[in-house]
Amino acid sequence: MNPTQTKITRLINWYSTLSNQPVNPPRTSEKPQKPYGQPSRSHLYPQKPYGKPPKESKNPSRSPVKPSNDKHKYAKLLKHFQKTKRRNDIADPTHPSSITTLEIKEFITKYGQKHNLNITLGDITNSYDLIGKFLPRLRTDDIILENITIRYLTADGHGIAIVPKATYAAPYVVDPEELLGKFTIFLVPKTVVGDKVNILIKMHHEYYAEGALMEVTNSDSRQSRRNNGLVVCQHFDKCNGCQLQMLSYEDQLRHKQSIIKKAYRFFYPDITKHVGEEFGTVMGSPLQYTYRTKLTPHFSFGSGVFTGLGFESVSNQGRIDVKQCPIATPEINDKITEMRDKFLGQSKSTLPYTQLTLRQSTRINNDTGSTTQVALEGQYKVITEKVNDFVFQFDGNCFFQNNNAILPSVLDYITYHTKLSGKLIDNLVDAYCGVGFFGIALSNAVPETTKIFGIELSKTSIKYANHNVKINYLDQERIKFIQGDAASMFRNEEFMTSGILGKNSVVIIDPSRKGSNEMFLKQLLEFEPELIVYISCNVFTQARDLATFAKLQKEGGQKYRVRDIMGFDFFPQTKHVESVAIIEKV
Numbered sequence: 051m052n053p054t055q056t057k058i059t060r061l062i063n064w065y066s067t068l069s070n071q072p073v074n075p076p077r078t079s080e081k082p083q084k085p086y087g088q089p090s091r092s093h094l095y096p097q098k099p100y101g102k103p104p105k106e107s108k109n110p111s112r113s114p115v116k117p118s119n120d121k122h123k124y125a126k127l128l129k130h131f132q133k134t135k136r137r138n139d140i141a142d143p144t145h146p147s148s149i150t151t152l153e154i155k156e157f158i159t160k161y162g163q164k165h166n167l168n169i170t171l172g173d174i175t176n177s178y179d180l181i182g183k184f185l186p187r188l189r190t191d192d193i194i195l196e197n198i199t200i201r202y203l204t205a206d207g208h209g210i211a212i213v214p215k216a217t218y219a220a221p222y223v224v225d226p227e228e229l230l231g232k233f234t235i236f237l238v239p240k241t242v243v244g245d246k247v248n249i250l251i252k253m254h255h256e257y258y259a260e261g262a263l264m265e266v267t268n269s270d271s272r273q274s275r276r277n278n279g280l281v282v283c284q285h286f287d288k289c290n291g292c293q294l295q296m297l298s299y300e301d302q303l304r305h306k307q308s309i310i311k312k313a314y315r316f317f318y319p320d321i322t323k324h325v326g327e328e329f330g331t332v333m334g335s336p337l338q339y340t341y342r343t344k345l346t347p348h349f350s351f352g353s354g355v356f357t358g359l360g361f362e363s364v365s366n367q368g369r370i371d372v373k374q375c376p377i378a379t380p381e382i383n384d385k386i387t388e389m390r391d392k393f394l395g396q397s398k399s400t401l402p403y404t405q406l407t408l409r410q411s412t413r414i415n416n417d418t419g420s421t422t423q424v425a426l427e428g429q430y431k432v433i434t435e436k437v438n439d440f441v442f443q444f445d446g447n448c449f450f451q452n453n454n455a456i457l458p459s460v461l462d463y464i465t466y467h468t469k470l471s472g473k474l475i476d477n478l479v480d481a482y483c484g485v486g487f488f489g490i491a492l493s494n495a496v497p498e499t500t501k502i503f504g505i506e507l508s509k510t511s512i513k514y515a516n517h518n519v520k521i522n523y524l525d526q527e528r529i530k531f532i533q534g535d536a537a538s539m540f541r542n543e544e545f546m547t548s549g550i551l552g553k554n555s556v557v558i559i560d561p562s563r564k565g566s567n568e569m570f571l572k573q574l575l576e577f578e579p580e581l582i583v584y585i586s587c588n589v590f591t592q593a594r595d596l597a598t599f600a601k602l603q604k605e606g607g608q609k610y611r612v613r614d615i616m617g618f619d620f621f622p623q624t625k626h627v628e629s630v631a632i633i634e635k636v
């Protein structure tokens with residue numbers, strides 16, 4: 051045994067004593083691995099988690115590695131891989147990568163307490179040597195770790211496993227002994243707590259590494275919440291769209307409640323003083339599949355012709371061809387088939403764009419009032435949707451909620467809270483109003499004299515919001531939607547001259563994922579409405595904003611209390627959850 055091998059053996063022995071578990075030595079793949087999934091469908095899947103055949107080690111002798119001088123190169127490369135089109139504000143504590151770091155910290159603390167270990171971020175940090183070795187184009191080995199346990203599920207729907215670095219990293223560092231007491235956190239998509247999995251080791255980041263799921267080895271065991279029999283979609287293993295199909299719907303709702311509680315634990319722990327320890331119950335969607343009224347699949351192409359239509363793959367290695375998407379409505383699925391048949395094999399020049407916008411639309415027969423459902427393709431088609439007794443029209447590229455079936459329950463919940471205090475509502479303010487959905491849909495839940503005022507950044511949406519007032523035969527003197535930044539709403543001339551005062555007002559806030567901001571919240575506090583309803587598709591920014599709102603009240607004394615927080619499952623089978631907070635004046 052050479053000195054390096056001796057060190058590796060010592061490290062493995064150290065881990066065996068530490069965990070009291072047998073250690074499966076890591077395996078370098080020699081033959082293509084079977085991906086996990088339901089055996090009956092295995093013929094549908096390619097043989098690898100992503101297309102490339104396994105690479106042979108170029109370094110069989112595993113000579114000790116030289117220290118890397120490439121820190122800057124790796125740091126730059128990592129930055130490149132972390133950047134996505136919309137999410138480049140990585141200093142933001144609510145950025146998804148910052149949330150992942152918070153989740154990892156929470157996990158190692160809990161795991162450390164359970165196993166009597168003090169694991170710090172330093173103990174799980176990946177060295178630049180290790181990061182460099184596993185960068186996509188520099189990785190020389192396909193290393194598979196077997197039977198590792200998933201112990202935590204992130205808000206992104208990735209399972210977390212913790213593995214002593216000694217079990218696989220010794221050949222990639224200068225001094226294997228430096229791995230003593232060090233761990234790697236693996237994030238493994240499409241896994242759930244209790245799964246035992248075989249993973250292919252992929253890219254390393256500062257505090258975690260990516261693991262591609264090869265196989266779940268305890269699918270039928272009681273330790274895991276998984277039930278592969280529930281998976282409906284043939285593309286589930288590969289597609290990035292859904293994360294939770296293998297969980298029962300009750301487990302999905304429980305997981306989503308845990309995301310709401312986690313978001314407040316991270317950004318506004320004092321929430322429990324308002325709503326107690328148990329909050330954020332998630333109401334299920336009446337439809338758990340076939341609910342999605344909008345899809346935006348992309349065409350893939352090769353040699354100048356269209357070769358597929360679908361979504362990003364879970365491994366971020368291009369797109370997968372999706373023939374049917376079971377969470378979308380039947381009409382949208384028919385449209386996918388139609389568009390695929392029309393364009394596949396055609397030259398790329400036949401279409402001026404590579405992304406399709408498909409939306410569900412309702413056709414109303416004006417003579418009989420009967421309706422039929424259709425799917426329309428294109429960003430500028432006029433879409434019609436009906437919610438309760440109201441009709442909404444908008445361009446294909448305007449924002450509109452994507453799960454029509456759950457919207458009546460959300461409206462009922464808001465109505466219940468607006469009526470709870472028994473006070474008359476004189477004004478309803480709809481901030482971030484889109485095409486006027488909440489303002490219009492709640493117009494019959496408040497007295498006929500209640501003024502409704504909405505603001506929205508998008509010009510097109512505002513055009514449709516005012517159009518929707520007309521087509522629902524609502525009084526245009528009573529309901530007004532204006533274009534502008536919500537942050538300047540309270541100083542807007544039209545708003546100031548509208549006579550709307552905070553007293554007896556309800557303010558609805560429904561911002562996009564990045565949430566609201568201090569400027570808006572400050573003015574909201576000065577406006578002093580009776581009730582605030584904060585609807586959010588990103589509970590982390592919602593929790594941050596409510597913490598800011600509480601902080602703003604520190605000086606002048608507490609004016610508001612959070613009455614309730616409830617989740618709504620707008621997107622079954624996926625990681626997403628909508629959170630609605632009710633904030634009342636004390």
Ligand SMILES: C[S@@+](CC[C@H](N)C(=O)[O-])C[C@H]1O[C@@H](n2cnc3c(N)ncnc32)[C@H](O)[C@@H]1O
Binds near residue numbers: 560
């Ligand atoms: C989640 S959507 C909600 C829309 C609407 N409430 C609904 O339910 O259909 C958020 C809306 O906020 C708008 N928005 C984003 N930033 C804004 C800002 N600073 N001021 C006003 N509106 C904004 C977006 O254009 C989008 O229509």
